[in-house]
Amino acid sequence: MNRSKRVDDSRTTMTELIMPNDTNPLGNLMGGNLMHWMDIAGGICAGKHCEAYVVTASVDHVSFQHPIKLGSVISIHAQVTRAFRTSVEVYLEVYVSDFDGKNTRKCNHAYMTFVALDEDRKKPIEVPQLQAVTPTEIQLYESAVRRREVRMILSGRMKPEEAKDLKAYFGDMN
Numbered sequence: 001m002n003r004s005k006r007v008d009d010s011r012t013t014m015t016e017l018i019m020p021n022d023t024n025p026l027g028n029l030m031g032g033n034l035m036h037w038m039d040i041a042g043g044i045c046a047g048k049h050c051e052a053y054v055v056t057a058s059v060d061h062v063s064f065q066h067p068i069k070l071g072s073v074i075s076i077h078a079q080v081t082r083a084f085r086t087s088v089e090v091y092l093e094v095y096v097s098d099f100d101g102k103n104t105r106k107c108n109h110a111y112m113t114f115v116a117l118d119e120d121r122k123k124p125i126e127v128p129q130l131q132a133v134t135p136t137e138i139q140l141y142e143s144a145v146r147r148r149e150v151r152m153i154l155s156g157r158m159k160p161e162e163a164k165d166l167k168a169y170f171g172d173m174n
Contacts, residue, residue: 013076013078019070038078038092046088046090046114061110073098074096087114093108094107113148
């Protein structure tokens with residue numbers, strides 16, 4: 001597949017108001033609800049890039065830095081950071097603000113991987129490559145290979161000694 005797309009072609013923002021049914025007894029957003037919304041936003045972003053249905057393949061380190069209170073508004077920003085052969089890595093950032101839009105702060109982030117499927121939704125298909133343009137996009141693009149190697153090692157699909165980019169980044173640790 002020779003075609004490629006820019007990061008901005010699939011950048012996605014999803015906004016939610018935190019309602020009573022979304023919270024735990026302490027009045028904080030339940031983490032599972034946030035992860036559900038992140039999966040939706042990431043899937044939409046990945047689907048736009050791949051121009052296909054996608055399935056979630058992995059979620060990397062979801063951090064919960066600040067509680068999100070009832071009545072808050074969250075914005076989930078998703079962008080493709082790298083396209084591999086049949087998958088894309090998506091970086092998600094979650095910002096929370098008061099209902100009036102004030103007091104905005106980052107409260108969460110994660111990397112998710114999605115695999116594109118054929119029209120029958122059964123087999124992986126090749127995806128368009130990604131054109132990283134800005135310095136931040138380029139940095140996320142270049143570091144995606146190392147994150148992918150870590151994912152593959154942790155899932156048992158790669159041996160640590162096979163991780164070329166990690167070795168190059170950290171140096172030979174023997």
